[in-house]
Amino acid sequence: MNLFADFHARIAAILARLQTEGRLPAELDFGRFVVEPPRDPSHGDLACNAAMVFAKEAKAGFGAPRAFAEAIVAALAREDSVASAxxxxxxxxxxxxxxxxxDRIIAFCVNNPGVFGRAASAPGAGKVNVEYVSANPTGPMHVGHCRGAVFGDALASLLAFAGRAVTREYYINDAGAQVDVLARSAYLRYREALGEAVGDIPEGLYPGDYLKPVGVALVAKYGRSLLDQPESQWLAPVRQFAIDAMMDLIREDLKALAIEHEVFFSERSLTVKHGASDAVMAAVDALRAKSLIYEGRLPPPKGQLPEDWEDREQTLFRSTQFGDDVDRPLLKSDGAYTYFASDIAYHRSKFERGFTTMIDVWGADHGGYVKRMKAAVAAISGGAAGLDVKLCQLVKLMRNGEPVKMSKRSGDFVTLRDVVDEVGADAVRFMMLFRKNDAPLEFDLAKVIEQSKDNPVFYVQYAHARGRSTLRKALEAFPDMDLTPAALRSADLALLDDAGERALMALIAQYPRLIEQAAHAHEPHRIAFYLHDLASAFHSHWNRGKDEHGLRFINEEKRFLTHARLALVSSFTAVLASGLAILGVSAPEEMR
RNA sequence: GCGCCCGUAGCUCAGCUGGAUAGAGCGCUGCCCUCCGAAGGCAGAGGUCAGGGGUUCGAAUCCCUUCGGGCGCGCCA
Incomplete structure (x- = not known):
């Protein structure tokens, strides 16, 4: 049902025929030419650039590109679905x-809402792993986390809709120094819960109130038994307890945004010993076996030398062999593995679990990390797996055009939950996706709940509600009219001959192609923009019915015309609902 | 100093693996409701696509360079 893919295949077949006739060279990459909707509707339904793309190769057989194009046109004109070329x-x-x-496309869409645009699973495509959020398990989610969270989730949905086998994954950073800080902070709350006056939370510990219930829960579990133990005794159990509590908190926050991961992968699990070794050691050994590890010295960074720079020999990964700028250390001066070393092991685990497409969603401040991670994935998979890192820029939180102040100290930050509670998950999700991921984003808490066309969330949802309302209204004029998919699909769509109606149909027909391209580019924001365009075309056509009553969807005098128009409306709401579902935004029956 | 991202209308941003005359919303000007939801629509004004070179049939898009902004730059995660 992808009109554009269909014609790409037809033209490829024509070119292949010309090849066998010896008028074109044998080796042509048909992936180079495109069939796309022309920007100017007066150019027709589809435009193809094949004659220009293969101009060089066709010069011997045809001469100028136009002459080559004429030959393709002559062949196209014989196709039964072509009106003109x-x-x-x-x-x-x-x-x-x-x-x-x-008409056929609309009929299919009406009869298969939710299927239209969906791609059949591609056999050789391989499994996709989308890792996103991965917020540190040290507290509730900050508003800054929500962009990557929504982006990753929508991207995963998009890829699934495009026929890929997708796993949504969360990497729990439960092995660093920060979770020890968490444990100490929780332990303090534990003492507090036992009646001790702890006063101000000391510098270096997490001050947030959200740890108080953890302290209480620790008392419930351990009583007073942890009180007189040395830290070396209580640290590990308290840490795990606190991490579990924080992950519960985070899962709750994500649930408020309708986000659910299938896999939560613990960093700490990588350092669990199996005999003498663990996953990190195994990963490093694997690289060593490929001669990608060596002992050496790194040159200091150019420009300002870091204060504590100390030239020393260390264990390095040859990431420069895979496009990185310098080789990267795997061991810290205290002999422990670097975060990068665990990350290599983590991505090696992904590869071993069968993922050949890995997508990591990170904050833009981790941009400096991309090259080494890609290098690592290339090294551990021997080039069999690819990593795409999607960086999400910061969100500027606004209210009525004024920045919302966020102080980092004293744990007084704006939580994700605050924002979702205030404006709703739909608004947050749509707005996070109504911008390219690598562009900064302004999020205005006042604007996104406004019920006006300024607010794209509302604008799109309203279009859906309007369409659905029309279908309900139609039953008042024609109480016996059958609006089930089975009935609508056999409506006489040839009756739809208005330019506005045909424009809407053409836009709907682009949906499968849009899905394919957005999925290929890993860019869910394209869905959001498409839905906005589609809604706009609908609103526009709707208003023409105010001047020309004959264009209204419901026409009491013309039963069959009304039925055909309702089929169009139904396909329209189906595509809106489908796209919104990918974005994780609801498609309301009516606005309240 | 080096690397990555960005620079498009007064503002916020799209521009689909290089395509035809660069688009949308806001703001500004002027219009459209006795009847399917005006919670909407139509029209107008507004651009050296940061500047300069290059690649080619064709560049906002690719390459080089300058300027301007953001992020990062052994042992933090």
Whole structure:
């Protein structure tokens, strides 16, 4: 049902025929040309650039690109779905299809809402792992986390819809120094819960109130038994207890945004010994076996030398062999593994679990880490797996155009929950996706709950509600009309001959192609923009019905025309609902 | 000093693996409701796509360079 893919295949077949006739060279990469919707509707339904892309290769057989294009056009004209094909400009091929092609697409969409646009699973595509959020388990989620969270979740949905086998994963950073700090902070709350006056939370510990219930829960579990123990005794159990509590908190926060991961992967689990070794050691050994590890010295960074720079020999990974700028250390001066070493082991685990496409969603401040991680994935997989890192820029939280102040100290930050409670999950999700991930984003708490066209969330949801309302309204005019998919799909769509109706149909027909491209580019924001465009086309056509009553969807005098128009409305709401579902935003029946 | 990201209308941003005359919303100007939801729509004004070179049939898009902004730069996660 992808009109554009269909014609790409047809034109490829035509080119192949020309190859066997010896008028084109044998080796041509058909992936180089595109069939796309023309920007200017007067150019027809589809435009193809094949004649220009293969101009060089066709020069011997055809001469100028236009002549080559004429040959393709002649072949296209014989296709039964083509109304007309012509050459334009330097060699564009503009194709107009017969209207029934669109009728068929709309009929399919009406009859298979939720399926239209979905791609069949590609056999050789391999499993995809999308890792996102991965916030440190030291407290509730900050508003800064929500962009990556929503982005990763929508991307995963998009890829699944595009036919990929997707796993959503969360990496728990439960092995660093910060979780020890968490444990000490929780232990303090534990003493507090036992009646001790702890006063101000000392510098270096987490001050937030959210640890108080953890202290109480520790008392419930351990009583007073931890009080007179040395830290070496209580640290590990308290740490695990606190981490579990924090992860419960985080899962709750994510649930408020309708986000659910299938796998929570513990960093600490990588350092659990199996005999004499653990996963990190195993990963390093694997690299060593490929001669990618050596003992050496790194040159200091250019420019300002760090204060505590000390030239020393260390264990290095040859990431420069895979495009990194310098080789990267795997051991700290105290002999422990670096975070990078665990990350290598973690991504090695992903590879061993069968993922050949890995997508990591990070904050933009981790941009400096991308090259080494890609290098590591290339090294551990021998080039069999690829890593794409999607960096999400900061969100500037605003209220009525004024920045919302966020002080970092004293644990007084704006939580994700605060924001979701204030404006709702739909608004947060849509706005996080109504911007390219690598562009900064302004999020205005006042604007996103405004019920006006300024607010894209509302604008799109309103279009859906309007469409659904029309279908309900139609039953008042035609109480016996059958609006089930099975009935609507056999509506006589040839009756739809208005330019506004055909424009809407053309836009709907682009949906499968849009899905494919957005999935390929790992860019869910394209869905959001498409839905906004689609909603706009609908609103626009709707308003034409105010001047020309004959264009209204419901026409009491013309039963069959109304039925056909309702089929169009139904396909429209189906695509809106489908796209919104990918974004994780609700498609309301009515606005309240 | 080096690396990555960004620079498009007054503001916030799209621009689909290089495509035809660069788009949308806000703001500004002027319009459209006796009847499917005006919670909407139509029209107008507004651009050296940061500047300069290059690649080619064709560049906002790719390469080089300058300027401007953000992020990062052994042992933190």
């Amino acid at each position: 012509e050459v334009a400009g330097p060699g564009f091929i503009n194709i107009r299809v017969k209207p029934e092609i669109y």
